[in-house]
Amino acid sequence: xxxxxxxxxxxxxxxxxxxxxxxxxxxxxxxxxxxxxxxxxxxxxxxxxxxxxxxxxxxxxxxxxxxxxxxxxxxxxxxxxxxxxxxxxxxxxxxxxxxxxxxxxxxxxxxxxxxxxxxxxxxxxxxxxxxxxxxxx
Ligand SMILES: [Zn+2]
Numbered sequence: 338x339x340x341x342x343x344x345x346x347x348x349x350x351x352x353x354x355x356x357x358x359x360x361x362x363x364x365x366x367x368x369x370x371x372x373x374x375x376x377x378x379x380x381x382x383x384x385x386x387x388x389x390x391x392x393x394x395x396x397x398x399x400x401x402x403x404x405x406x407x408x409x410x411x412x413x414x415x416x417x418x419x420x421x422x423x424x425x426x427x428x429x430x431x432x433x434x435x436x437x438x439x440x441x442x443x444x445x446x447x448x449x450x451x452x453x454x455x456x457x458x459x460x461x462x463x464x465x466x467x468x469x470x471x472x473x474x
Contacts (some may be wrong), residue, residue, distance in 0.1 A: 354405025
C-alpha cells in the first residue's frame with residue numbers, strides 16, 4: 338500500500354517502535370494464553386504464527402509505536418504525515434471492522450494525532466528505484 342519510500346520508512350519505523358517498547362513480548366504472552374485456553378497444549382507453530390500475525394496490538398501500544406515512528410521520521414527529516422497518509426489508506430480499507438477485531442485499533446483517532454505536523458513533500462533522493470522495488474514485491 339506504500340506509494341512512496343517515505344511511507345514505507347514510516348511503516349517500518351512504527352514496527353520497530355513495537356519492538357523497542359517490547360510489545361511483541363506482551364502480545365506473545367496474551368495470544369499464547371488465549372490459544373492454550375481453547376486448544377489445550379497442542380498448539381502448533383503454524384497456529385501460533387497465525388495468531389501472532391492476526392492479533393491486534395492494544396490502542397496504547399499502537400500510540401506508543403506511532404510516537405516512536407514520528408520521532409524517527411522527524412530525525413530523518415521526513416514529514417510524519419507520510420505515515421498518516423498510509424494510515425488513512427488502511428483506515429478506509431478496515432473501517433468496517435470493529436475495533437476489537439481490527440489489527441489497527443483506533444486508527445482514526447491515531448490519524449488525528451498527526452494533525453499537528455505540517456505536511457511537507459520530501460526532497461529526499463534515494464539510491465534505489467522505488468518503482469522497481471514496488472514491482473518486485
Ligand atoms: Zn502497530
